[in-house]
Amino acid sequence: SKATVSVLNWWPLHTMRAACFVACVAAAAAHDYRKQLHEGGGHLPHPPRSLDDARRFHRHGKVNAIRRARAEGHELNTFQVPGAVAARREELAAAAPGPRVSPVDFGADPTGATDSTDALQKALNAVLAHCNTSAMLGPKIHDCRGATLDLSGGAYSIHTGLVIPPFHGNLAVTSGTLVAGPGFNSTGDAGFLLTVGSAACVPPDNQKVCNEDVSVLDVLFDAAHRGGCLRIFKTMGTVVFDSYFSRFSTHGIWETGGHELMVQEAWVTAYYWKEPAPSACGVAGRQEVGIQIDGNDNYLVNVIGFANICTGVQINGAANVLTGVHTWVGNVGIRMGTAASSAGASQNRMVNCYLDYSTFDVYNPQNLVMSQTFWLVAKLRLFGQRAKGFYARDNIWKESAPHLQNYNGTVDTTQKVEFTSTNTDVAFDTAAKAALTGPSDKPFVFDFASQLVFPWIRHVQYSVAGGADTQAFSSFVEVVGRTATVHVLGDAKVQELTVHVAVEN
Numbered sequence: 001s002k003a004t005v006s007v008l009n010w011w012p013l014h015t016m017r018a019a020c021f022v023a024c025v026a027a028a029a030a031h032d033y034r035k036q037l038h039e040g041g042g043h044l045p046h047p048p049r050s051l052d053d054a055r056r057f058h059r060h061g062k063v064n065a066i067r068r069a070r071a072e073g074h075e076l077n078t079f080q081v082p083g084a085v086a087a088r089r090e091e092l093a094a095a096a097p098g099p100r101v102s103p104v105d106f107g108a109d110p111t112g113a114t115d116s117t118d119a120l121q122k123a124l125n126a127v128l129a130h131c132n133t134s135a136m137l138g139p140k141i142h143d144c145r146g147a148t149l150d151l152s153g154g155a156y157s158i159h160t161g162l163v164i165p166p167f168h169g170n171l172a173v174t175s176g177t178l179v180a181g182p183g184f185n186s187t188g189d190a191g192f193l194l195t196v197g198s199a200a201c202v203p204p205d206n207q208k209v210c211n212e213d214v215s216v217l218d219v220l221f222d223a224a225h226r227g228g229c230l231r232i233f234k235t236m237g238t239v240v241f242d243s244y245f246s247r248f249s250t251h252g253i254w255e256t257g258g259h260e261l262m263v264q265e266a267w268v269t270a271y272y273w274k275e276p277a278p279s280a281c282g283v284a285g286r287q288e289v290g291i292q293i294d295g296n297d298n299y300l301v302n303v304i305g306f307a308n309i310c311t312g313v314q315i316n317g318a319a320n321v322l323t324g325v326h327t328w329v330g331n332v333g334i335r336m337g338t339a340a341s342s343a344g345a346s347q348n349r350m351v352n353c354y355l356d357y358s359t360f361d362v363y364n365p366q367n368l369v370m371s372q373t374f375w376l377v378a379k380l381r382l383f384g385q386r387a388k389g390f391y392a393r394d395n396i397w398k399e400s401a402p403h404l405q406n407y408n409g410t411v412d413t414t415q416k417v418e419f420t421s422t423n424t425d426v427a428f429d430t431a432a433k434a435a436l437t438g439p440s441d442k443p444f445v446f447d448f449a450s451q452l453v454f455p456w457i458r459h460v461q462y463s464v465a466g467g468a469d470t471q472a473f474s475s476f477v478e479v480v481g482r483t484a485t486v487h488v489l490g491d492a493k494v495q496e497l498t499v500h501v502a503v504e505n
Contacts, residue, residue, distance in 0.1 A: 099126075099127075099130060099147055099148070100147075100148045100150040101123050101124075101126045101127050101147070101148065101149055101150060102123065102150050102151075102152050103116060103119050103120045103122075103123040103149070103151065103152075103154070103156060104119075104152065104154065105123070106119040106120075106122040106123045106126070107119040107122075108120055108123065108154065108156055109154075109156070109157070110151075110152065110153070110154025110155065110156065110176075111154070111155065112154075112155040112156060112157045112177070112179055112181075113157075114157070115157055115158065115159055115181055116156040116157060116158060117158040117159050117160050120149075120156055120158060120162060121162065123149055124149055124162055124164070127144065127147045127148065127149050127171055128144065128147075128164075128165070128168060128171075130144055130145065130147040131143065131144040131145070131147070131168055131171070132144070132145060137169040137170060137212045137213060138169070138204075138205070138207060138209060138212050138236070139204040139205050140167045140204050140210075141167050141168065141169045141209075141210070141211065141212050142167060142168050142169065143169060143170050144168055144169065144170045144171035145170060146170055146171070146172070147170075147171045147172075148171065148172045148173070148174055149171075149172070149173045149174070150174055150175055150176075151173070151174065151175050151176020151177065151178075151219065152175060152176060153175060153176055154176045154177070155176065155177035155179055155220075156176065156177065156178055156179065157179045157180075157181035158178065158179070158180070158181055158184070158193070159180075159181050159182070159183045159184050159185065160184075160185050160190070161184075161185070161190055161191065161192045161193050161194060161195055161227075161231075162178075162193070162194050162195070163194075163195045163198075164194075164195070164196045164197070164211065164214060165197075165198065166197050166198050166201040166210035166211060166233075166234075167201075167210055167211070168211060168214075169211055169212035169213045169214060169237075170212070170213045171213075171214060171215075172214070172215040172216070172217060173194065173215070173216050173217070173219060174215070174216075174217040174218055174219065175217070175218050175219070176218075176219060176220075177219070177220040177221075177222065178193045178194065178219065178220075178221055178222070179193075179222045179224060180193060180222065180223045180224040180226040180227055181224075184223075184224070184226040184227055185227075186226050186227035186228075186249070186250075189231060191226075191227035191228055191250065192227060192228040192229060192230060192231040192250075192251075192254075193221050193223060193227070193228070193229050193230065194216070194221070194229070194230050194231070195230075195231040195232075195233070196211055196214050196230075196231070196232045196233065196235055196238060197210050197211045197232065197233035197234050197235055197258075198210070198233055198234075199233050199256070201233065201234055203234060207236060208234060208257060208258065208259075209234050209235055209236040209257075209258045209259070210233070210234045210235070211233075211234065211235040211236075211238070211258075212235065212236050212237050213236075213237045213238070213239075214235060214237075214238045214239075215238070215239045215240075215241070216230065216238075216239070216240045216241070216243055217239075217241050217242060217243070218241070218242045218243060219243045219244075220243065220244040220246070221243070221244065221245045221246065221248075221252070222246050222247055223245075223246070223247050223248040223249065224247050225247050225248075225249045226249065227248070227249060227250060228248050228249070228250040228251040228252070228254060229245040229246075229248050229251065229252050229253065230245065230251075230252070230253045230254070231251070231254050232253070232254070232255040232256070232258070232261065233255075233256055233257055233258070234256070234257040234258045235255075235257075235258040235261065236258055236259055236260050237260050238255075238258075238260075238261045238262070239261075239262050239264070240253065240261070240262070240263045240264070240266060241262075241264050241265055241266075242264070242265045242266075243265075243266050243267075244266070244267045244268075245266065245267065245268040245269075245290070246267075246268075246269050246270075246272075247269075247270065247271070247272075247275075248268075248270055248288055249270070249288055250288060250289075251288065251289050251290075251291075251292055252268035252269075252270075252289070252290045252291055253266075253268070253290075253291045253292070254289070254291075254292045254294075255292070255293050255294060255295060255298065256294040256295065257294065257295055258295055259295055259296055259297040259298065260297055260298065260299075261293070261295070261298040261299070262298070262299045262301070263291065263298075263299070263300050263301070263303060264299075264301045264302055264303075265301075265302050265303075266291075266302075266303045266304070267303075267304050267305075267306065268290035268291060268303070268304070268305045268306075268309065268312070269290070269305070269306050269307045269308070269309060270288045270290070270307075270308055270309045270310070271307055271308040271309075272307050272308075273306075273307045273308070275307075275308075277308050281310035281331050282310070286310060287310050287311070288309060288310050288311075289309070289310065289311045289312075289313075289314050290305040290309045290311065290312045290313060290327075290329070291303065291305070291312070291313050291314070292311075292313075292314040292316070293313075293314070293315050293316065293317055293320055294316045294317060295316075295317045296317045296318045296319050296320065297319050297320065298317070298320045298321075299320070299321050299323070300313065300320075300321070300322045300323070300325055301321075301323050301324055302323070302324040302325075303322075303324070303325045303326070304325075304326045304327075304328075305325075305326070305327040305328070305329050305333070306326075306327075306328050306329065307328075307329070307330075308329060308330055308331075309329040309331065310329075310331050310332065311329075311331065311332045311335055312325075312327035312329045312331075312332065312333045312334060312358060313325060313327065313333070313334045313335070314335050314344070315334070315335070315336045315337070315344040315345075315348060316337070316338065316341065316343055316344040317343055317344060318343065318346040318347045318348065319347045319348065320348045320349075321348070321349050321351070322334070322348070322349070322350045322351070322353055323351050323352055323353070324352055324353065325350070325353045325354070326353065326354040326356060327353075327354070327355060327356060327358045328356035328357055328358060329357075329358050330357055330358070331358065331359070332358065332359050332361055333355045333356070333358025333359055333360060333378065334350070334353070334355070334358070334360050334361070335360075335361040335362075335363075336348055336360075336361070336362050336363065336365070336368070337362065337363030337364060337365075337383075337384070338363060339363060339383065339384075341363075344363065345362050345363050345364055345365040345366060345368055345384075346365075346366040346367065346368070347366065347367045347368070348368055348369075349368075349369045349370075349371075350368075350369070350370045350371075350373060351369070351371050351372055351373070352371075352372045352373065353373045353374075354373065354374045354376070355373065355374070355375045355376070355378035356376050356377075356378065357376065357377050357378065358378050359378060359379045359380070359381050360378070360379070360380050360381070361381045361383065362380070362381070362382050362383065362390075363383045363384045364383075364384035364385060364386055364387070364388075365382070365384075365387050365388070365389070365390040366388045366389055367388070367389035368389065368390050368391070369391045369393075370390075370391070370392045370393075370395065371391075371392070371393045371394050371395065372393075372394050372395065373395045373396075374395070374396045374398070375395065375396065375397045375398060376398050376399065377398070377399045380392075392419045393419075419453045429451065429452065429453065430452065430453050430454065430504060430505040431452075431502070431503065431504045431505070432448045432451040432452055432502075432503055433500070433501060433502040433503070434446050434448070434500075434501055435498060435499065435500045435501070436498070436499050437496065437497070437498040437499075438496070438497065439493065439494065439495055439496065439497065440490045440492065440493055440494040440497045441493050443487045443488065443489045444487070444488040444489075444497075444499045444501075445485065445486075445487055446485065446486040446487075446488070446501050446503075447484065447485050448484040448485070448486070448503055449483070449484040449485070451484075452484045452503070452505055453505060454484075454505040455482065455483060455484055456479075456482050456483065456484065456505060457479045457483075457484055457485075457486060457503045457504070457505065458504055458505055459503065459504040460477055460479060460486055460501065460502070460503050461501070461502045461503075462477055462486075462488055462499060462500060462501040462502070463499070463500045464488075464490075464497060464498070464499055464500075465497070465498045465499075465500070466494050466496060466497040466498060467494070467495070467496065474490060474491045474492065475488055475489060475490040475491075475499075476488075476489060476490075477489075477501075484503075486501055486503060488501065
């Protein structure tokens with residue numbers, strides 16, 4: 001076969017006769033192999049349709065060729081490979097793709113009927129054993145060369161969470177289900193079905209990470225209300241894709257430290273819509289979070305938090321991006337920052353999201369952008385003492401409003417707070433204008449509370465228009481306390497006067 005001949009390309013000329021014999025025998029052996037497979041009901045594509053098929057085909061042909069060559073008296077063990085070629089082969093072998101390890105090979109029960117903790121840990125250890133201790137990604141982070149814990153469509157019950165230890169990278173967990181079984185250890189950081197890294201790890205450099213390029217792909221996590229699903233510490237380049245996080249009592253995903261985590265195409269729920277929650281949020285200690293990000297520069301893309309979660313997404317960090325995040329959780333959909341810290345509302349961007357019967361809670365925003373987001377029976381709630389740069393643009397509010405009349409903080413005069421919105425119901429904005437016509441013997445009263453986002457007015461412009469008797473009319477304007485009300489008053493009576501007022505928060 002061509003594959004067999006390629007292995008022999010570098011053999012010396014004086015061995016070519018034996019080499020040709022081996023190649024011919026390999027081709028014959030491969031033909032016999034295909035014939036045996038078909039006769040036995042098996043199937044080998046011709047040509048091979050995958051790398052695994054090609055390797056199996058080549059290995060079988062080579063073994064049979066060498067066996068038959070030796071039976072004919074050819075001394076293959078005398079063949080010598082040039083030193084440079086041997087060294088290159090060793091280099092390529094060291095860089096070979098990592099294996100796909102199945103827990104079933106270690107005795108795991110893919111039906112979930114019995115506990116598979118020990119078997120899964122052994123399978124994970126086999127993945128980690130493939131990591132190259134001399135090849136590094138970042139400092140001290142061993143390259144596992146794509147080694148994969150392949151759950152192969154099974155559902156595995158475990159009583160202790162799996163842990164990918166610090167200083168390992170370029171590996172994956174994929175294609176199956178992890179279930180928190182009876183007696184699951186839900187204590188502290190151990191109370192997650194899968195943990196990447198460790199809180200105790202000390203990063204070796206200013207990147208502040210201990211793991212790199214760990215992927216979780218096509219995995220369903222069922223915490224069975226016994227703990228959390230996925231815990232991530234101090235990583236860079238972790239990717240969570242096409243995965244489902246359900247029935248957690250603490251967190252669906254909780255990331256602390258590190259940066260550049262990407263969560264894409266994910267679903268999270270604590271209680272399904274047909275599964276009643278034991279109590280209201282905040283009662284009896286219930287406060288589960290779908291996804292919590294305690295760090296900077298992370299991405300949530302096409303994520304859905306649904307049914308019943310106390311908080312869909314919690315952001316405690318800066319420069320994070322939320323795109324296509326849809327929360328219909330009946331409680332807090334997205335929260336940025338907390339009462340104790342404003343870190344989560346700084347320099348974040350929320351674009352093309354969907355607040356669906358949920359709230360968006362923001363604490364002390366700083367240079368926060370919220371755009372092209374749809375609000376359905378949802379509320380924007382602003383907390384804290386200062387808003388310093390908050391840009392809400394091109395949003396659609398349906399049976400909702402960014403009405404912050406209960407906000408008691410201030411807006412920093414050096415950073416603009418701007419709301420420009422598209423609304424099918426009532427338009428709220430940080431700017432408004434109106435006109436009134438009538439006699440000037442009473443003040444002209446303009447109440448912008450139903451139009452302005454914030455309950456105050458910082459800038460006022462007005463003009464007065466009327467007949468000839470207007471020339472003798474002097475006027476002045478006053479803003480009534482910390483309200484959205486403006487009075488325009490004059491010192492002369494004019495029968496018909498039109499007053500135009502424009503205001504900004």
